[in-house]
Amino acid sequence: MPQPSSNAPLPLAASSFHSSGQPDASPIDRKPWHGSLELTYTRQPQQTQLARCFVQSPMKVQRPFYPEGEVCHTVTLHTAGGIVGGDRLSTRLHLQPQTHALLTSATAGKLYRSNGLDAHQQLQVRLEAGACLEWLPQEVIAFNGAEFRQDTYVELAEDALWMGWELVRLGRTARGEQFLSGNWRSRTQIWQNGRLVWVDPQHIQGGSERLHHPHGLGGCPVMGSFAIVGQDVSAELMAQARDAWHSRTSPPDTPADAGVTQLMGGMLCRYRGFSTLEARRWFVAVWHLARLALCDRPACPPRVW
Amino acid sequence: MENRIDSPIHPAPSRPQLPTESLLRLLQLTSPTLPVGAYTYSEGLETLVQQQQLTTAEALERWLGLELSHGAIRLEAAVIFQGMQAIAQGAPATLQYWNDWLSALRETREMREQSWQMGRSLHRLLHTLEPASAEMLEACGEHCNFAIAFAIAAQHWQIDAQTAVLGYLQSWVSNLVTAGVRLIPLGQTTGQQILLNLSPILEETTIAAQALNPDAFYACGCGVAIASMNHETLYSRLFRS
Numbered sequence: 193m194p195q196p197s198s199n200a201p202l203p204l205a206a207s208s209f210h211s212s213g214q215p216d217a218s219p220i221d222r223k224p225w226h227g228s229l230e231l232t233y234t235r236q237p238q239q240t241q242l243a244r245c246f247v248q249s250p251m252k253v254q255r256p257f258y259p260e261g262e263v264c265h266t267v268t269l270h271t272a273g274g275i276v277g278g279d280r281l282s283t284r285l286h287l288q289p290q291t292h293a294l295l296t297s298a299t300a301g302k303l304y305r306s307n308g309l310d311a312h313q314q315l316q317v318r319l320e321a322g323a324c325l326e327w328l329p330q331e332v333i334a335f336n337g338a339e340f341r342q343d344t345y346v347e348l349a350e351d352a353l354w355m356g357w358e359l360v361r362l363g364r365t366a367r368g369e370q371f372l373s374g375n376w377r378s379r380t381q382i383w384q385n386g387r388l389v390w391v392d393p394q395h396i397q398g399g400s401e402r403l404h405h406p407h408g409l410g411g412c413p414v415m416g417s418f419a420i421v422g423q424d425v426s427a428e429l430m431a432q433a434r435d436a437w438h439s440r441t442s443p444p445d446t447p448a449d450a451g452v453t454q455l456m457g458g459m460l461c462r463y464r465g466f467s468t469l470e471a472r473r474w475f476v477a478v479w480h481l482a483r484l485a486l487c488d489r490p491a492c493p494p495r496v497w
Numbered sequence: 498m499e500n501r502i503d504s505p506i507h508p509a510p511s512r513p514q515l516p517t518e519s520l521l522r523l524l525q526l527t528s529p530t531l532p533v534g535a536y537t538y539s540e541g542l543e544t545l546v547q548q549q550q551l552t553t554a555e556a557l558e559r560w561l562g563l564e565l566s567h568g569a570i571r572l573e574a575a576v577i578f579q580g581m582q583a584i585a586q587g588a589p590a591t592l593q594y595w596n597d598w599l600s601a602l603r604e605t606r607e608m609r610e611q612s613w614q615m616g617r618s619l620h621r622l623l624h625t626l627e628p629a630s631a632e633m634l635e636a637c638g639e640h641c642n643f644a645i646a647f648a649i650a651a652q653h654w655q656i657d658a659q660t661a662v663l664g665y666l667q668s669w670v671s672n673l674v675t676a677g678v679r680l681i682p683l684g685q686t687t688g689q690q691i692l693l694n695l696s697p698i699l700e701e702t703t704i705a706a707q708a709l710n711p712d713a714f715y716a717c718g719c720g721v722a723i724a725s726m727n728h729e730t731l732y733s734r735l736f737r738s
Contacts, residue, residue, distance in 0.1 A: 377715055381601075391601040393572075395715035406550055407563040407720045415719060434730065451726025454606040462604075462726065464719050 224278030224309070227251040231284070233264060233291040233323075240264040240291040251281065254298070260492040264293045267496050268329075274302030277309035277339060284316045287323035287352075292487070294326040296494045301330065305337030306374060313342040319352035319422070324487060327356035328479070328494070331414075331468040334376050336363050336398065341377040348384040348422045353486060354458075356380075357418035357475050359468050362396060362403070365413045374398040382421050389456045390421055412448065412464040416471040420482050421458035429485045430459055436477040437461075442470045450474065522654035523661060526647065527668035529675075533618040533643065535668070538611045539676040539736035541724030546680040547731065550724075557677040558691045561670055565695070565702045568718040569602060570669060573644045574662045574706035575714060580648035581658045589636030592645065599642040604722040607729050607738050615643035619650065627653055663703045670695055676736065 229251040232244035242256045242264055250272035256264045268283075275281065287293060303311065319325055334340060346354050358378070362371035380392040396415075402408030409415060433452045442448070448465025461478055463471040480491035529536060542560075545551035551560060564570050576595050583591035603609035620641045623630050630653045637645055644665070651661035671692060678688040729738050 379715070388597045388601045391598060392604075393602075393715045395567075395717050397717070402563065402567060402717045405559070405563060405720070406545070407560050407568070408717050409719055449720075449723045451605075451723040453604070453722075453726045453729065456600065456609075460604070462719065462722055464723065 225250050225272055226280045228282040232286045233293050234288045235290045240293055265494050266295045267298050269298045274304050275311045276304045277306040277311055279311040281313045287319045287325055289320040290322040292324045297329040298496050301332035303334040303338040303340045305335050306339035310339035310341055315344045317346040319348050321349040322351050324353040331359035333361045336369050336372050338374045344380040346382040350385055353422040355420045359416040359471055361468055362413045372399045409464055414465050414468050416463040418461040418475045423486055424457055425459040432481045433478045437474055519656045523656045523664045526650055527664040533615040535672045537737040541721050542676050543680055543736045544724040544728045544731055554683050554687045558694055561673055562698050565698045569716050571702055571706055572714050572716055575709045577644050577648045577662050578658055578707050580645050581652045584633050584652040593636045596637045596642055596645045600640055605725040607725050612642045613640045616641040616646045619646035623650055666699050
């Protein structure tokens, strides 16, 4: 959790469902939010600076911190506690040349059962020459009945680097909940120098055969993707990423599948299994390897993890 | 007028004309003898069979059915419709966009290389056989996906778009049934039965793909992607990676 003393200039409006002791109740009676977040990073001699920050509730951002000097670590918050039908959230990030920022979220995201409307989240990223963005949010839990759609649009200049992951849990499986209805849609598009290099249009439909059939999720409630795009990735790095998966230590009762492949100017790791922790551990290991290989620096986990 | 009975002094109405030329071109285009090497790929099936995840005729049929109704092949079919329309409208830039889109859609290196290799083979063939299709072929740049080369051929040979896509999907599914028959293994008759059983899904997918708006281009096929990724590092392989 964030350290309020140094890094939380804003009061974290604890959501009603948390404080009421009724975590099952989704706040579907609240009005939809149209929140946005716009961040611009510029290069200063010693470090990357968050030069412009525009926030509109329920999106918030903590004061950036610099645990490794140069790289600007930024933590975003969603102060409404989760996303409900009708919400429209938009994030725009602009990294000027030679900047390096790491973004993560303070807590796991929640997508509540829909009230009939769908929720839409948009992420637009522009990375200029030599810029690097690490987009490493915490996992998202899609409650049964959630109607959610997200669009991610990334524009990379020459030599820019995108490292982004996503972890989704379908249904609050710890409570025995399944994703019996609802939809989760996500479309990622990454362009580099005006050329489309990766498009990932995923749709999971609640209650469908694809949730259980091995062609789709094979009964796994957790899926994760980690894409590194913008620079050629060596066969060695991909082999290391595979080794990191095969040498993991996980309980035997969570049979998971994973794979690594090459993208056009990048690589992709996919996970389907039962544990967000297992997926995240693997992604963090790959992130560490990728940072060493591509940024010449070891991983520095953000303090909120 | 509609119910007019032909006067007996007129000869019987002429036989309905066979779409001979376009039908023959489609058969040629979808034939296993088309030298593009489709039979050398298993699209993840080899991994699944080796891992004992796919061991029966029923499992193969359902796997292919799900790929048709919800997987990337459905989007490929939709892109053929888009591509043929772009060619008909003389819009090479739009065709190029869809070619780039397909390259970017490939979830694994293996599937991308497959589509490019087969596309390159058909591209070369068309260059020689149908020089008039050169403008559209060139629009695709260095890497032409097989579905796009197929769209160029189909449009050039004036094959109706629905029939072309139905043929494309049938040819795709035949290849994978053959791969499954070899890998699992299954009898040839069983393979033919699977093809027959999948006919309704081929038709449904064709109709759905034609109506699909690009805003609704989504797929679900996490299992295919992981199987294809792991085929790249499989210890022994019959099929190309």
